[in-house]
Amino acid sequence: MPPNTTTIQQDLKQAKPFRSRGQEAYVALLRTADDSKRFLSHLLDAEDVTLQQYNVLRILRGAGDAGLPTLSVGERMIERTPGVTRLLDRMERKGWVMRNRCEEDRRRVWCMITAEGLALLTHLDAPIDSVDDVLEEALGEKELETLTSYLDRIRAKLTQLDQV
Numbered sequence: 001m002p003p004n005t006t007t008i009q010q011d012l013k014q015a016k017p018f019r020s021r022g023q024e025a026y027v028a029l030l031r032t033a034d035d036s037k038r039f040l041s042h043l044l045d046a047e048d049v050t051l052q053q054y055n056v057l058r059i060l061r062g063a064g065d066a067g068l069p070t071l072s073v074g075e076r077m078i079e080r081t082p083g084v085t086r087l088l089d090r091m092e093r094k095g096w097v098m099r100n101r102c103e104e105d106r107r108r109v110w111c112m113i114t115a116e117g118l119a120l121l122t123h124l125d126a127p128i129d130s131v132d133d134v135l136e137e138a139l140g141e142k143e144l145e146t147l148t149s150y151l152d153r154i155r156a157k158l159t160q161l162d163q164v
Contacts, residue, residue, distance in 0.1 A: 029154075036131070043127045047120065052079060053091055054128075057121050060097060060113035067112035070099070096120060 008028035009018065018024035037051060044054055059076045060067060068076075074084040081087065088111060091097045096117035100110050113121075135144060 039134070040128070040131055043130070044124070047124065049120070049124070052077065052081060052087055053096070054124070055079065056087065056091060056111075057096060057113060057117050060111060061118060061121055063112075065112070067100075067110045070109045070111055073111055091117075 008014075008024060008031060011031065012027070018027065040054075041051055044051065049057075055077050056073060059073055070084060070088065073088070074080065077084070088097060088099065092099060094116075096114055098112050098114055100112070101108070139147065
């Protein structure tokens, strides 16, 4: 184990061993995700941006000038939330996004990032890149590829179980 690295059992100050290696890995995954979110939130708090708002801004920047329907934004979010409309309401009030009703189907609303939203993302790009740097410092290229593959497989399995 690299120096200054603790096991999840040490990190949680847990005296009793985990029930299984699977339980240990799952708890480590959850703790690491929480630590990552906390680190990222700290960077975003300075700009009064939440993780979910940042995620929406990145999704809409990637969509380009055409934007996306509200439901598509919700489907693409890392952290799924039932309140996408309320989230977009808050972001629209801040001037980061705008919405337009579809002419052909009035039930459909298209979301686009504004110039103000793009400027905010550009300002955040460098600090947020530091999160990627943490991963690249901790793991090599091949390890990152393997980790991503493992996480893809875990998500696929959880998705299968969720559909049952």
